Amino acid sequence: MAFASAPPHFSRRTLDHQERLIVNRRSHEIDTKQRWTEHLKFFTNSDINSHLQEKWTSSKSYQESMDAYHSMAKQEEKVKKLAERRVKLRSLLQQEANDLQKELAGLKSCKFSAMKERAEQLKSSREAERQKVAEEKLHEHWKLNCAELKRIESQQQKQAVCDEWDHQVKLKDEVSDFLCFRVSFRWKHNKG
Numbered sequence: 001m002a003f004a005s006a007p008p009h010f011s012r013r014t015l016d017h018q019e020r021l022i023v024n025r026r027s028h029e030i031d032t033k034q035r036w037t038e039h040l041k042f043f044t045n046s047d048i049n050s051h052l053q054e055k056w057t058s059s060k061s062y063q064e065s066m067d068a069y070h071s072m073a074k075q076e077e078k079v080k081k082l083a084e085r086r087v088k089l090r091s092l093l094q095q096e097a098n099d100l101q102k103e104l105a106g107l108k109s110c111k112f113s114a115m116k117e118r119a120e121q122l123k124s125s126r127e128a129e130r131q132k133v134a135e136e137k138l139h140e141h142w143k144l145n146c147a148e149l150k151r152i153e154s155q156q157q158k159q160a161v162c163d164e165w166d167h168q169v170k171l172k173d174e175v176s177d178f179l180c181f182r183v184s185f186r187w188k189h190n191k192g
Helices: 012-056 059-145 147-191
Strands: none
Touching: 059 147
């Protein structure tokens, strides 16, 4: 490969030799750069490892580890106590259920007739209550649909309105009389 700027007296051999030198120099630069990159990576990793080692071996890290260990032990103790309490409660509940079953079996024979009587009383009282409600509703229906009753109620309402009007008119007259008396009294009193 010939260079355009090379003088004509350079031989092909000299050019090949120079190209080899350039290739060797570039290869050497790449190898050097790669070695420096590897060295940098090694020292960076070493620095990180030494920082981590220092952190892990510090008294603060030791204290945090011990605190975590103690809290974990306390938590395990709580879980263990909770499991024991659950077992005790389960046995107490089972015992109470068994006692209640026995008591219920004893009460079934004695109180069955009393319970049946009480059920009949409740049933009859509910029936009486239902009858009472039905009668009240029937009476309300009759009141709403009875023309004679409506006419009487209308007359009573009209009479109440008329009585109220009369009362209001009388009250108005009394107030106006009182005011007239008062005005005339003041007028005479101011004159005299």
